[in-house]
Amino acid sequence: MNIKRLIPGFIKSLIWYKYLRIKYRKHNKIGRRVKIAKDVIIGRNCKIGDNVVLGNNVILGNEVIIGTSARLERVHIGDNSVVEGRVIITGFGDGMIKIGKESFVGHNTVLDFSDNITIGNYVHIGYSQFWTHSSALMCLNSIALSQKGKKYRPTSPIVIEDNVYIGVQSTIYPGVKIGHHSIVAPNSAVTKNVEPFTMVGGVPAKKIKDLRMF
Secondary structure, X not given: OOHHHHHHHHHHHHHHHHHHHHHHHOOOEEOOOOEEOOOOEEOOOOEEOOOOEEOOOEEEOOOOEEOOOOEEOOEEEOOOOEEOOOOEEEOOOOOOEEEOOOOEEOOOOEEEOOOOEEEOOOOEEOOOEEOOEOOHHHHHXXXXXXXXXXXXXXXXXXXXXXXXXXXXXXXXXXXXXEOOOEEEOOOXXXXXXXXXXXXXXXXXXXXXXXXXXX
């Protein structure tokens, strides 16, 4: 490893992070040790906590709040939404994550960009996990972890429509669509689509009641 080559690149990165923090602090509150990629776009009156990483392809609307130590990339977040601390966006695909306005994503939530995740407006999510891929076939067929093709690691998008509440410690599986004005009870595993105006819960999640009169 050539240390002499690494040091100039490291210094350039520090200078770039410093420049972006200064640039965005004019209209926003930026915490300490925040890292901001070159293509990040931040609106006005946002609050970004300490140790946040804003990676590639991040767009924040106006008055967005990002909690301490969140690690975000490939995500567009609408106005007045909140992403709490230690939320992690991860994956091995080409997916994008879109979060609408006035939505809330709780502490420690995991969002997988192996495929697209669409989260609507006025959606509240307790700390949960959203997976757009499955590696079950890799396990069953002794496929090496380095092989990330869709043949043995299929993906499918997740859609959460407007006005949905997802309780804490729930897991949303690939290909699931949760209809508008629905509730997912805490500690649920959602493996099938949820119709609008429906409460579901359990492992696997099943219909509990209709919410049209709620």
